[in-house]
Amino acid sequence: MPQIEIKIGGRSFEVACQDGEEHFLHSAAAMLDVEASHLADQIGRMPEARMLLMAGLMLADKTAGLEDKLRESEAEAAQLRAHVETMQSRAPERIEVPVVPQAVTDALAEIAARAEALADQVEAN
Numbered sequence: 681m682p683q684i685e686i687k688i689g690g691r692s693f694e695v696a697c698q699d700g701e702e703h704f705l706h707s708a709a710a711m712l713d714v715e716a717s718h719l720a721d722q723i724g725r726m727p728e729a730r731m732l733l734m735a736g737l738m739l740a741d742k743t744a745g746l747e748d749k750l751r752e753s754e755a756e757a758a759q760l761r762a763h764v765e766t767m768q769s770r771a772p773e774r775i776e777v778p779v780v781p782q783a784v785t786d787a788l789a790e791i792a793a794r795a796e797a798l799a800d801q802v803e804a805n
Contacts, residue, residue: 689716
């Protein structure tokens, strides 16, 4: 079991961890050190136990806030999934495209031809 030295709030600690977990321990210690450093900047030097307690409580508060946001996001995602499932289960909408009768198409073509003939006559004059 490796022994790792970590620094929190300017103080060194020897901590044992499982093989391969050193990286996680260093990451957790770095997070705790950030909070302890904020405390030291604001309050000054304090007993080790109080510093660790306060830093841990600050991290717990941040974690609680993130858990609340996660729950809200999960609820929103569940609502969106339910909406998508509802939309997928509906019968597809029927969309009708009107068909222009051939007589109307022919009449419009005749009018266009007459208009072009008139335009040619006007240009010729």
